[in-house]
Amino acid sequence: MNENYPSHEAGGAVAEIDLPLQPIPIPIRLTVSGLYQWRPPIVIHPPQIPPPIPVPIPHPDPGPQVEAPEAADAALTPLPPFLLRREELRLDVDRTYAQMTVSGTSFLGLSERVHWIASLTPAGVRRWVGRIWYRNGQTALMPYTAVTVQAVASLFPSQRSAKVTFSGGGATPITRTYAYVSPYFHPVEFEFDRVANAVAVTEIKTCAHPNRPAGLPCETLSIDTVYRRAGFDVKSSGGSGVIPVSGAGANGTWSDAEMHDAMQVYWSRFANKAQWAMWVLFAARHDMGSSLGGIMFDSIGPNHRQGTAMFSDSFIAQAPAGDPAAAAWVERMRFWTACHEMGHAFNLAHSWQKALGTPWIPLVNEPEARSFMNYPYRVAGGQAKFFADFEFRFSNPELLFMRHAPARFVQMGNADWFDHHGFEQAETELEPTLRLELRANRNQARFEFLEPAMLELKLTNVSDEPQIVDRHLLTNSEALTVILKRAGRPARQWVPFARYCRKSEPTVLAPGASLYESLFAAAGRNGWDLAEPGNYTVQVALQRDGADLVSNPLAVRIATPASRDEERLAQDLLTDPVGRILAFDGSQVLDSGIAALQEQVARFPAHRGSLHARIALATPLQRDYRRLAVDGGPTPASAGKSGGSFVTVPARPDVAQQQLQAALFADPDRAAESLGHIDYKYYVDTYSEWLADRGDSATAAACETELGKTLAARQVKPTVLAEIERRASSYAAKAAKPKRG
Amino acid sequence: MAYVEVHFQDGFEHDRASVRLNGREVWSSAALHTRTQISYADQARIEVPEGTAQLAVEVVGRGAVSVELPAAPRPLYVGVSLIDGRLTCHLQSEPFGYA
Numbered sequence: 001m002n003e004n005y006p007s008h009e010a011g012g013a014v015a016e017i018d019l020p021l022q023p024i025p026i027p028i029r030l031t032v033s034g035l036y037q038w039r040p041p042i043v044i045h046p047p048q049i050p051p052p053i054p055v056p057i058p059h060p061d062p063g064p065q066v067e068a069p070e071a072a073d074a075a076l077t078p079l080p081p082f083l084l085r086r087e088e089l090r091l092d093v094d095r096t097y098a099q100m101t102v103s104g105t106s107f108l109g110l111s112e113r114v115h116w117i118a119s120l121t122p123a124g125v126r127r128w129v130g131r132i133w134y135r136n137g138q139t140a141l142m143p144y145t146a147v148t149v150q151a152v153a154s155l156f157p158s159q160r161s162a163k164v165t166f167s168g169g170g171a172t173p174i175t176r177t178y179a180y181v182s183p184y185f186h187p188v189e190f191e192f193d194r195v196a197n198a199v200a201v202t203e204i205k206t207c208a209h210p211n212r213p214a215g216l217p218c219e220t221l222s223i224d225t226v227y228r229r230a231g232f233d234v235k236s237s238g239g240s241g242v243i244p245v246s247g248a249g250a251n252g253t254w255s256d257a258e259m260h261d262a263m264q265v266y267w268s269r270f271a272n273k274a275q276w277a278m279w280v281l282f283a284a285r286h287d288m289g290s291s292l293g294g295i296m297f298d299s300i301g302p303n304h305r306q307g308t309a310m311f312s313d314s315f316i317a318q319a320p321a322g323d324p325a326a327a328a329w330v331e332r333m334r335f336w337t338a339c340h341e342m343g344h345a346f347n348l349a350h351s352w353q354k355a356l357g358t359p360w361i362p363l364v365n366e367p368e369a370r371s372f373m374n375y376p377y378r379v380a381g382g383q384a385k386f387f388a389d390f391e392f393r394f395s396n397p398e399l400l401f402m403r404h405a406p407a408r409f410v411q412m413g414n415a416d417w418f419d420h421h422g423f424e425q426a427e428t429e430l431e432p433t434l435r436l437e438l439r440a441n442r443n444q445a446r447f448e449f450l451e452p453a454m455l456e457l458k459l460t461n462v463s464d465e466p467q468i469v470d471r472h473l474l475t476n477s478e479a480l481t482v483i484l485k486r487a488g489r490p491a492r493q494w495v496p497f498a499r500y501c502r503k504s505e506p507t508v509l510a511p512g513a514s515l516y517e518s519l520f521a522a523a524g525r526n527g528w529d530l531a532e533p534g535n536y537t538v539q540v541a542l543q544r545d546g547a548d549l550v551s552n553p554l555a556v557r558i559a560t561p562a563s564r565d566e567e568r569l570a571q572d573l574l575t576d577p578v579g580r581i582l583a584f585d586g587s588q589v590l591d592s593g594i595a596a597l598q599e600q601v602a603r604f605p606a607h608r609g610s611l612h613a614r615i616a617l618a619t620p621l622q623r624d625y626r627r628l629a630v631d632g633g634p635t636p637a638s639a640g641k642s643g644g645s646f647v648t649v650p651a652r653p654d655v656a657q658q659q660l661q662a663a664l665f666a667d668p669d670r671a672a673e674s675l676g677h678i679d680y681k682y683y684v685d686t687y688s689e690w691l692a693d694r695g696d697s698a699t700a701a702a703c704e705t706e707l708g709k710t711l712a713a714r715q716v717k718p719t720v721l722a723e724i725e726r727r728a729s730s731y732a733a734k735a736a737k738p739k740r741g
Numbered sequence: 742m743a744y745v746e747v748h749f750q751d752g753f754e755h756d757r758a759s760v761r762l763n764g765r766e767v768w769s770s771a772a773l774h775t776r777t778q779i780s781y782a783d784q785a786r787i788e789v790p791e792g793t794a795q796l797a798v799e800v801v802g803r804g805a806v807s808v809e810l811p812a813a814p815r816p817l818y819v820g821v822s823l824i825d826g827r828l829t830c831h832l833q834s835e836p837f838g839y840a
Contacts, residue, residue, distance in 0.1 A: 292779065292838075292840070293840040295779055295839075295840070296778045299776070315838040316840070337840050344778050353751065353777060375840065
């Protein structure tokens with residue numbers, strides 16, 4: 001028992017139903033929200049009765065060996081427990097701040113899991129229906145698109161259950177009956193420590209300050225209760241105590257490193273691993289001074305978000321001049337700060353930051369939210385307006401995140417701070433009629449070092465009805481968000497060199513039909529984010545009609561350099577000019593990038609990266625190239641004022657043909673794999689068209705024929721092959737036609 | 742002498758930034774980076790002469806913003822953030838607080 005702090009309310013069990021002990025109100029309101037679990041039934045095999053021993057006892061038979069009976073027994077042996085399937089369900093329909101949501105996690109074996117979320121609408125007594133709008137993990141384990149939930153309420157926890165029917169997605173519907181586990185969605189342990197010269201505030205009288213919402217219940221509210229209402233089964237680690245001021249060093253104020261050290265010494269649960277537990281330190285002041293009221297200081301090392309701190313001797317202890325209840329104002333600010341910093345440990349970002357950093361999918365900020373995660377003094381009207389409406393709670397999107405996001409995004413010590421934080425925004429609905437797929441045209445998305453990672457997007461109509469979509473939906477537009485996450489590093493958003501603003505071209509996507517587009521995500525305005533050796537996860541979100549369609553996460557590996565020469569060349573290749581040249585298929589202006597690509601082709605002609613280099617170098621040589629020449633000073637005002645003019649760089653068709661022929665046809669299968677099917681076809685089509693325009697229809701036909709053979713061997717769909725065949729035939733016919741003298 | 746505090750807050754990622762007062766560079770940073778959990782990157786305390794002054798903040802590759810500082814009140818606090826790729830700033834007479 002912690003004697004330094006006020007005692008908290010009893011554990012979560014009493015809050016399981018809204019039922020006081022005496023007297024029993026009629027009718028009793030039973031709730032069904034909480035955590036449920038399902039395991040496959042255990043099959044018990046009948047005991048094996050040994051066969052009777054023959055008499056007389058036979059001698060060993062030296063004849064032919066027969067299959068040992070153990071083989072049959074082995075087949076009946078139950079699988080080890082870790083191989084069995086296990087499922088969790090979180091039903092959130094009728095307790096505090098209900099989000100009308102159900103989510104689930106299926107575990108299969110040690111590593112496979114899929115997480116899904118559905119929004120619910122009532123469909124009867126304790127019955128809800130909804131569409132699954134979010135999937136994460138091994139999505140093949142969860143093909144369904146809709147759920148129906150029928151809950152059974154009871155005074156007795158063992159009699160509560162939730163029967164869920166999964167349907168849609170072309171799969172045979174299944175029904176699972178989940179057993180009730182807890183009224184809370186996750187467990188968590190808090191451990192509060194106080195530095196000897198600091199003030200700790202772990203509970204507050206909600207009506208102590210007159211500026212508050214008119215309907216705010218007057219109660220003694222603890223931090224534990226705040227988080228229980230957020231859906232957590234809060235327990236105390238039991239190791240809370242007082243820390244000597246000497247831990248802060250000679251200056252008496254705390255640095256992040258000193259707090260991290262103190263966490264390792266004083267936190268009874270400290271471990272370098274993910275766990276539902278956090279350490280909360282009440283200190284007097286940070287090294288940064290009075291301007292820092294608190295901080296989630298643990299954003300270093302391999303396990304983030306395990307420790308937070310509040311500073312009682314900071315600006316949060318300075319009530320506004322003339323405040324009618326200054327002491328209560330300070331108490332409330334200290335309480336708000338504690339809950340705020342602990343919210344960061346749950347991976348919640350500031351309310352105005354939801355769209356910043358590395359959100360999982362595009363987000364909308366909540367700058368005016370009356371949430372623990374907003375600064376009171378940052379909203380319109382300042383802190384007085386904030387507290388006039390503040391109900392000591394988190395916003396609904398934040399609650400959705402804490403309760404229903406994949407646990408690793410939320411759990412302390414798991415996902416890095418600010419990584420995946422943005423998931424919580426509710427407007428990120430998955431459009432169930434379409435499926436977005438991210439892939440590479442190879443068995444495993446493994447790329448050689450200096451081979452630009454070419455990925456492909458596939459958008460499929462998975463509904464039974466035709467869908468109208470923009471033909472250019474998958475091109476680099478504002479609607480497309482690509483997230484690149486290198487293992488062990490924060491995720492980054494890919495920023496393309498150019499975004500295209502096109503007139504919408506509505507097109508009908510028949511059921512089962514798909515749109516395709518290539519994705520050059522290796523480099524962008526952020527630099528070469530997908531080029532250094534290592535393991536990455538890439539995921540794409542596509543905004544359409546106000547909803548977000550999220551792709552599968554794709555595991556990508558960039559191989560290590562094959563030689564020191566490759567390492568050295570990388571310094572010249574992984575640059576902004578080279579990224580732009582590859583993204584735009586060539587340049588006659590970016591001289592340093594052109595030189596680097598030429599060096600790559602010269603020194604590593606057989607390298608996959610040289611395929612891309614050859615195309616980028618050859619494309620601008622196919623036609624006369626207009627280049628803007630500006631003879632300005634170091635800060636030219638404009639091309640016109642600086643005497644700029646266009647000069648024509650003559651085409652070099654022979655060099656272009658030689659390079660393109662080498663890139664596209666020296667090893668067609670390798671080229672198709674490295675460039676991706678979409679771009680390989682695009683380059684061959686444009687090349688053959690160019691050849692035909694120059695009067696070489698015979699070579700154009702040969703190119704298309706080779707393209708068809710290559711893609712046929714790579715299992716490209718028949719409609720594409722038929723189109724290629726038509727083009728080849730057309731060029732062949734043109735070549736066979738006698739030329740007019 | 743009175744002063745102005747320029748606080749670099751949200752949105753910076755290892756950026757190069759400088760502050761100019763009446764055209765003269767008075768502060769610079771080669772690696773401005775926001776600690777997202779407190780929405781704070783760095784601050785510059787700049788002494789300013791009496792009267793109005795022109796304060797300009799430039800973040801290389803991200804843009805620039807300038808503001809005419811009023812003659813009073815002093816001290817003055819200027820918050821600079823990068824929001825949606827745009828450099829923004831706001832002034833207040835109270836110190837900033839972070840949490």
